[in-house]
Amino acid sequence: LQIPFLSRLHLSEYFSLAISLLFVALEHFISIITLLLPTPIISLCYRATRRLFNYLSSPSSRRNRNYKKGVWSSIANASDFVELCELYGYYAEEHILQTKDGYLLGLHRLGWRRGEEGLTVNGTGDGVAKKKVVYLHHGLLMNSEVWVCLTERERCLPFELVERGYDVWLGNNRGNKYSKKSVHCAPTSTKFWNFSMDQFAFHDIPDSIAYILETTNQPSLSYIGFSQGTAQAFATLSIHPTLNEKVDVFIALAPAMSPKGLTSRIVDSFVKASPDVLFLAFGRRAILGSTPMWQAILYPPIFVRIIDTALRFLFGWTGKNMTPDQKLAAYPHLYSYTSTKSVVHWFQIIRNGVFQMYDDEAPSPVAMNRNKYYKVAKFPTRNIKTPIVLVYGGSDSLVDINVMLKELPRHTVAKEISHYEHLDFLWADSVDELVFPHVFEALDKHARPEASTPGTGNRRKRQRASTIQQSHPSGALPAPGDRPEAEDTSSTFSTHRARKITQNTSRPSSSSQDTNGRPHTPILSPPPYISTPESPGSRPTSSSRIPHPASYAQAVSQRQHSPVHARTPFSPPKQEGRKDSHVGSSSQVTAQSSTSRPEGWWSSDEVAGSE
Structure with a gap:
């Protein structure tokens, strides 16, 4: 083991690093002790924490939590992706592929x-x-479970x-x-875990x-990516030119490329540390492998509460845009x-401020001038030809949109939701009203679906008032064919400037009742599909499945006759007096470049600032 990061950290940062290593060692010790405990003891710990929490909670809080337990518990306790989809009556297929390197x-x-x-679909x-x-x-x-563990179907993308x-x-x-x-x-070997984002880009995604x-x-x-899923697409499309022809549009939710860093000084000391220290602390296999154990006890x-505290400590996120029920349902997934190597890769990117490939040669304390003879390869993201739409949060500490735009091609379009944090793009209470319209508009523009099924042409054409539509002077929404001029991202540009369009949006009202004023019936657990389709593109027929219960059929019937703005909530109807103060403005930035400058050329003074 080399002498780590000599002359790279201040004395206070060494102290922070020592504290963090102590916490890691303590967590490993508790994990080992817990693994040796029998199941009855673990159940006893669970009951003890429940009694403690209920003792410290108010009576009204306990009653409200017990009333809503059925809402989130079915989602939280679902064992896998297929079961989560069955809760809402959707059939999911499972597929397995082998990458070129054998995973x-x-x-x-x-x-x-x-x-x-x-x-039969696409057969x-x-x-x-x-x-x-x-x-x-x-x-x-x-x-993949994070996409479908929501308490309302309409908020599930x-x-x-x-x-x-x-x-x-x-x-x-x-x-x-x-x-x-x-x-x-085998997964028990260190060789299995010897991968970083490079392998995601060279093998997994393509x-x-x-x-x-x-x-x-x-x-x-x-392609729709979230967080690192966007970084993997940036990397993949930049190194696979022919793959750009196979991706109609790349929609990046909470995009990640070169994050600004972490708010915690203790964890930030890990970012600046040598990879040797990180591997010493977390091992060379899976990182944070004891998380399921803590969830169980x-x-x-x-x-x-622990997850919320950790997110606030690490990233400064408040989680105020997510409901308590949504957190209870989603955090278990x-x-x-x-x-560990993939996390070390991110630490290298944050430390250097460059969206680069993994640096296999950890800097030696005596190699002070190694940059003169060695340079880590960057992902050439300016070479991407696929249309890119960035949808980012103004309160997301991991996104530096100005830096990101400089590293992306001129046709990139960026749209801001000012009050959103990172996880809000998955689970926020208003995600269907503030994020989905951006997604649907990009898909409609670049990859409109072709419905060849008889009778499906007029289904699901509901679209709420979009945050990306601008109002006419009369106050009416533009016609479906109208587009704001600022959203024209064609290849003919007359100016090199990222223009910012801001408009106020009002949140459309939603209803949780059907046309007769009755609340919709939540679908808690329809029976599973028990037969296997004969081909990958065919769904089991009704005769080969267990019939749905009457309540499930009623719920489907109510959904088909519901008004255009009605929801089909998994949870009971929302309480009156719901706070809408967080609904702010939506911003759009369109990256443009003149033909007199090289493609992908950017200048920091030509990127529009935030509000």
Whole structure:
């Protein structure tokens, strides 16, 4: 082990690093002790934390939590992606692909609306429904479950895309819950975990896209990424020129490229440390592998409080845009395994301020002038030809939009939601009203779905007042074919400036009742599908499944006859007096460049500032 980071840290930073190493050692010790405990003792710890929390809570808080327990507990306790989808009556396929370097990755597919029985989607032969394909990818330390663990169907992006006529696929990184296998080595070996974002870009993303396009017989797809899922797409598209022709549009939610850093000085000392110290603290396999253990022994509200505290400590996020029920439902699905090396890769990017490949040669304390003879390769993101739409939060501490725009091609479009933080793009209470319209507009512009199924042409054409639509002088919304001039991102540009368009948005009212004034029936647990489709593109017919209960059929009927702004909530109707103060303005930045300058050239004084 080399002498770490000599002359790279101040004395106070060494002290912070020592404290953080002490916490890591203590956590490892507690994890080992817990693993040796029998199940009855773990259950006893769970009951003890529950009693403690209830003792410290007010009686009204306990009554409210018990009343709403059925809302979030079914989602929190769902074992996997398929079960989460079944809670809302959607059928999900599971696929496995092998990457070129031997890892087995899990893919999930949502290709059918509720009620589309016996329909063949994107298969071969006659009577096949052709649907455009959308591919969603998760963030760091996550898996595909984070997209579907919401307490309301209308806030679940994959379900909304399915209802709009898309064939939806969700990917998983190597090492996580659905991709923890390789044909060359076992997950218990350090060789299995020897991967970083480089392997995601060279293998996982391109191989997943190739498998999806081959299975669906489609020439291209649209990519939607969240957090690290956007960084993986930036890296992949920059080093695979031919892949740009197979991606219609890249929509980046809470995009990550070169984060500004962490708010905690203790953790920031890890960022500046040598990789040797990080591997010494966390090992060379999976990082934070004890998280499921803490989830098992802690009462859910306490677990949520701990996660909220950690997010505030690390990133300064408040989580105020997410409801308590949503946190209770989603946080159990927040964590999944990844390698320590992939986190070290991010620390290198933050420390150097460059979206680079993994640096295998840790800087030696005596090699003071190594930059003169050695330079880590950057991902050439300015070479991306795929249309890019960035949707970022103004309160997201991990996004530096001005730096990001300088490293992206001229056709990039950036849209800001001023009060949103990082996780809000997955689970915020208003995500369907402030984020989805941006997504749907980008898909409609670059990859409009082709619905060939009889009778589906007029289904799900509801669209709420969008934050990306500008009002006419009369106050009316523009016609569907109208577009603000600032959103013209064609290749003919007359000026080199990132223009910012800001408009006030009012939140449309939503209802949780049907046309007769009755609340919708929540779908808690429809029966699972028990038969396997004969081909990847066909869904089991109604005769091959267990019939739905009457309450489930009623809920589907109510959804089809609901008004245009009605919700079909998983939870009971929302309480009156809901706070709307967080709904602010939405901003759009369009990256443009004149033909007299090299493509991708940027200047810091020519990037529009924030409000």
